[in-house]
Amino acid sequence: MDLLGFIIILVKVLVVFAATMITVMGMIYAERRVSAFMQGRLGPNRVGPKGLLQPIADGIKFFMKEDLIPSGADKPIFILAPAILLIPALMTFAVIPFGSSITIFGREIALQVADVNVGILYILALTSIGVYGIVLAGWSSNSKYSLLGGLRSSAQLISYELAMGLAVVSIILLAGSLRLNDIIADQQGYFLSWNVFKQPLAFIIFLVAVYAETNRLPFDLTEAEQELVGGYHTEYSSLKFAMFFLAEYANMITAAALTVTLFFGGWDVPLLDESSLGLLGAILSVLSFILKMAFFLFLFIWVRWTFPRFRYDQLMRLGWKVLLPLALVNIFLTGGYLTLTAMK
Amino acid sequence: MVDIVFWIIVGITIGSAFMVVQSKSLLYSAYALLFTFVGVTGLYVFLWADFLAVVQIVVYVGGILVLIIFGIMLTNKITSVNISHASVQKGIGGVVVLGIIGVLGYMVFITPWNQLAATEPEQTSATIGRLLMMDYLLPFEVASLLLLGALIAATTLSRKEN
Amino acid sequence: MGIAFGLISGSFPSEKYVRNSISLSCGNLKYYSKFADSKRVKKSMYRDFGTIFIFIFLGIVLVYVPLLIQKLVAPSNPNPDKLATYECGEESEGSAWVQFNIRFYVVALIFLIFDVEVVFLFPWAVVFNELGMLAFVEMAIFLIILLIGLAYVWKKSDLDWVKYNVKYGRGRYASLIEKPKPVQES
Numbered sequence: 001m002d003l004l005g006f007i008i009i010l011v012k013v014l015v016v017f018a019a020t021m022i023t024v025m026g027m028i029y030a031e032r033r034v035s036a037f038m039q040g041r042l043g044p045n046r047v048g049p050k051g052l053l054q055p056i057a058d059g060i061k062f063f064m065k066e067d068l069i070p071s072g073a074d075k076p077i078f079i080l081a082p083a084i085l086l087i088p089a090l091m092t093f094a095v096i097p098f099g100s101s102i103t104i105f106g107r108e109i110a111l112q113v114a115d116v117n118v119g120i121l122y123i124l125a126l127t128s129i130g131v132y133g134i135v136l137a138g139w140s141s142n143s144k145y146s147l148l149g150g151l152r153s154s155a156q157l158i159s160y161e162l163a164m165g166l167a168v169v170s171i172i173l174l175a176g177s178l179r180l181n182d183i184i185a186d187q188q189g190y191f192l193s194w195n196v197f198k199q200p201l202a203f204i205i206f207l208v209a210v211y212a213e214t215n216r217l218p219f220d221l222t223e224a225e226q227e228l229v230g231g232y233h234t235e236y237s238s239l240k241f242a243m244f245f246l247a248e249y250a251n252m253i254t255a256a257a258l259t260v261t262l263f264f265g266g267w268d269v270p271l272l273d274e275s276s277l278g279l280l281g282a283i284l285s286v287l288s289f290i291l292k293m294a295f296f297l298f299l300f301i302w303v304r305w306t307f308p309r310f311r312y313d314q315l316m317r318l319g320w321k322v323l324l325p326l327a328l329v330n331i332f333l334t335g336g337y338l339t340l341t342a343m344k
Numbered sequence: 345m346v347d348i349v350f351w352i353i354v355g356i357t358i359g360s361a362f363m364v365v366q367s368k369s370l371l372y373s374a375y376a377l378l379f380t381f382v383g384v385t386g387l388y389v390f391l392w393a394d395f396l397a398v399v400q401i402v403v404y405v406g407g408i409l410v411l412i413i414f415g416i417m418l419t420n421k422i423t424s425v426n427i428s429h430a431s432v433q434k435g436i437g438g439v440v441v442l443g444i445i446g447v448l449g450y451m452v453f454i455t456p457w458n459q460l461a462a463t464e465p466e467q468t469s470a471t472i473g474r475l476l477m478m479d480y481l482l483p484f485e486v487a488s489l490l491l492l493g494a495l496i497a498a499t500t501l502s503r504k505e506n
Numbered sequence: 507m508g509i510a511f512g513l514i515s516g517s518f519p520s521e522k523y524v525r526n527s528i529s530l531s532c533g534n535l536k537y538y539s540k541f542a543d544s545k546r547v548k549k550s551m552y553r554d555f556g557t558i559f560i561f562i563f564l565g566i567v568l569v570y571v572p573l574l575i576q577k578l579v580a581p582s583n584p585n586p587d588k589l590a591t592y593e594c595g596e597e598s599e600g601s602a603w604v605q606f607n608i609r610f611y612v613v614a615l616i617f618l619i620f621d622v623e624v625v626f627l628f629p630w631a632v633v634f635n636e637l638g639m640l641a642f643v644e645m646a647i648f649l650i651i652l653l654i655g656l657a658y659v660w661k662k663s664d665l666d667w668v669k670y671n672v673k674y675g676r677g678r679y680a681s682l683i684e685k686p687k688p689v690q691e692s
Contacts, residue, residue: 009557017564063572066581071589077375079573084378087565094561114557118469121398121628128406132378135413139371143591151417154410155610158617161406165624172631178395178469234592239576243569313667316613320665324620325656328649331627335634339642342635346552349559389555399625407618414611470636473629477641484626485644488651495619495655499664502612 004107012113016093024249025055031301038305065238072142073235081140082236082243085133088126089250095119096257097181099267099286102279111267111286112181119180120168123258124161127213130251131157134232137244141235149231152221152312156212159319160219164209166327167202170334171195171262184266196263201330203263205323210255212319215248216300218307219315256296257289264292350390357383374412381405395468612664623652 029044029052036043044051069078099111116122131154138150172178174195175186187194196203212219228234233244260266267285277284310318360379367373381404388397476484590597626648634641659665 005553009553010560013557013560013564017568063576064580066583067573067576068584068588070591071586072591077372083566083569086569087562090565090568091558091561094558113561114554116394116554116558117467117551118394118398121395121402121469125398125401125406128402129378129382131410132405135410136375139417141591143593145592147417151414151610154414155613158406158410158621159613162617162620162624165621166627169624169627169631172628173634176632176635177467178628178632229592229594238580239572316665316667320616321660328653332646332649335642335645338634339639342638346556349556389551392551394551394555395629402625403618403621407614407621411611411614411618414614418608418611467632469629470632473631473633474636476626476629477633477637477644481644485647485651487626488623488648491619491622492651492655495616495652496658498615498619499612499659499662502608502615503662503664 008107008109009113012109013094016098016113017090020090020093020250020253023253024246025059027249027253027297028055028058028245030297034298034301035305038302059242062239062242067238067240070141070143070235074140074142077136077140078235079240081133081137082240082247083133084136085130086243086247086250088129088133089247089254092123092126092254093250093257095122095180096254096261097184097266098257098289100282102282110181111282115179115181118178120172120178120183120262123254124165124168127157127161127164130247133247137236138232141232143235145229145234146232149228149234152228153215153232156215156219156221156315156319159316160209160212160323163205163319163323163327164213166324166331167206167209168262170199170202170327170330173331173334173338174198180261180266183262184268187265188268190270194263194265194268199263199330199334201326201333205327205330206262207259208318208323210259211300211303212315214251214255214300216252217304218310220309221312221315252297252300253293256293256300259296260289260292349386353383353386353390357387370416371413374409374416377409377412378405381409393468395472609667616659616664619655620652623649 032054033043033051044054047053047057069075094113095116097110097112097115101108101110103109134153134157135150138146138148138153141147171183175183177183177186183195211217233241236244267289269284269288272284273281356379360376360383363376364373364380367376381400385397385400388394388400627645630641630645
């Protein structure tokens with residue numbers, strides 16, 4: 001085991017952790033600010049220039065608040081639940097390539113933390129652990145709102161996981177690999193080689209499923225404020241509540257990154273060969289990744305203020321009776337098309 | 345380094361499995377099962393079976409465990425009935441367990457294990473796909489029939505009779 | 507973590523890239539240069555999953571160290587009213603255990619079956635380009651058998667969250683009776 005390799009890995013892990021945290025903070029700020037603009041308000045503008053330091057102020061406040069554990073709660077599980085939700089949410093980013101590669105000390109470093117062979121399945125697996133944290137939180141709080149929110153949410157997540165998985169299968173049909181790097185390599189070239197143009201139906205199914213998986217409007221039935229108070233985290237306070245908040249935003253960031261990776265060529269800059277440009281190419285690729293991701297993060301906020309919430313039966317109908325059959329049809333179509341073109 | 349990680353994972357697996365058996369509350373058992381499954385995933389990784397490792401999480405944690413927990417939670421008036429699975433007849437049970445451990449241990453030591461050279465497989469998912477499509481086609485198609493049967497039977501059983 | 511360091515060099519079947527370069531019909535040069543790039547990166551499963559292990563460890567630190575710090579700096583003077591379960595300002599009544607809709611369980615059951623199916627689809631999709639027609643037909647049989655299952659649960663309205671009372675106002679009485687109201691079970 002060489003020390004340098006180990007240090008490089010450690011640095012990459014830390015950088016990704018820090019970047020995720022900073023993006024989460026930025027996203028929290030952006031969410032409040034953009035929401036405000038969409039409603040003709042100003043939003044947070046007192047702390048720091050243009051209110052930029054607001055997330056930090058919020059963070060400090062979370063720290064200084066009293067942490068309450070309700071007397072009826074199941075204490076060990078109550079403490080375990082935020083961790084089970086937050087850790088997988090942070091871990092998903094480990095396999096997403098966020099840039100081409102840079103060369104330092106004569107060693108080529110891929111801009112990705114762990115190049116797992118089964119990358120896409122790894123992400124789906126972590127998503128399914130997240131379900132678990134929500135059920136734990138709902139059950140351990142010993143509150144009616146929490147329990148109902150937890151149950152609703154888990155049923156919603158598993159329903160949309162299927163549609164998401166099936167939409168991904170049609171991408172894998174094209175790429176022929178579960179590695180995210182191969183999926184990106186499959187989309188290199190001009191604009192039209194991106195999967196969003198090759199698989200528009202899969203893209204729509206995936207995008208809808210992602211909104212349901214991240215519990216965002218129009219699918220935020222788990223924390224429907226008007227009926228369930230706060231859903232599964234009703235009883236949580238101070239820092240533990242902040243962790244649920246963090247997990248939600250971390251999930252959104254991963255979802256945006258995954259959408260970019262699967263359908264928009266990942267870090268690919270159209271019409272440009274990044275590797276021939278050396279360091280500049282790497283920087284451009286990272287910038288392109290960030291830009292594309294920022295668009296999808298903005299879309300999350302935009303959609304939030306555009307669509308009303310679904311009813312629960314509508315949600316289930318959409319998941320099982322529309323998205324699931326559509327995704328299956330899409331697989332048949334893709335498979336059939338690939339077979340026909342191969343025969344020629 | 346690899347050894348330390350290995351023993352940590354083994355510890356998690358066996359420790360949580362012990363919790364599953366030992367815990368007085370059914371829900372606690374179900375929660376401890378999560379860590380057992382995650383530990384088994386780690387063991388799969390040590391066997392270079394990365395595809396199986398993630399499938400273990402997708403199917404067992406994402407599907408079966410959620411089903412178990414729903415099952416426990418849906419049971420009516422669960423608080424009034426004392427849900428526990430306290431052990432009875434500990435003496436006889438202990439003797440049986442010791443006997444089984446003895447037999448299994450003996451088997452482990454006398455079996456001439458077939459040791460394979462440790463080479464990392466190239467792409468496990470592609471190999472599995474090829475094997476499913478070529479060599480094990482019939483079991484694969486029969487599996488779909490089995491799944492169909494399970495689906496119909498399970499939904500029929502859970503449907504309310506009018 | 508390092509014993510299997512770089513045992514494997516990138517696993518790119520070259521035929522795939524030929525196929526892609528044909529279907530893309532443009533940007534081939536760029537394609538190849540990038541591909542050559544990623545091929546040089548050494549691969550090892552232990553290293554990758556070891557990195558993920560570091561991630562888990564850091565995640566645990568990130569969750570519990572702040573909680574410990576908070577224990578030191580945050581005030582703590584609980585009283586029974588603060589610790590009571592929230593119920594919109596009222597005294598909370600009864601247990602949190604209410605009987606749930608059986609549908610949650612049915613949905614989980616159906617999900618499990620299809621989850622296994624999706625898992626089968628992944629290795630199939632990986633080798634699809636290699637096997638072509640054969641793989642397509644095989645998976646079509648597999649999927650159609652499962653689609654029968656989907657059609658069955660659909661027909662038996664296991665997928666409906668709100669069931670309509672089907673016995674009510676059928677046949678020749680249908681025109682006499684106004685449309686039945688949905689029966690909400692919860």
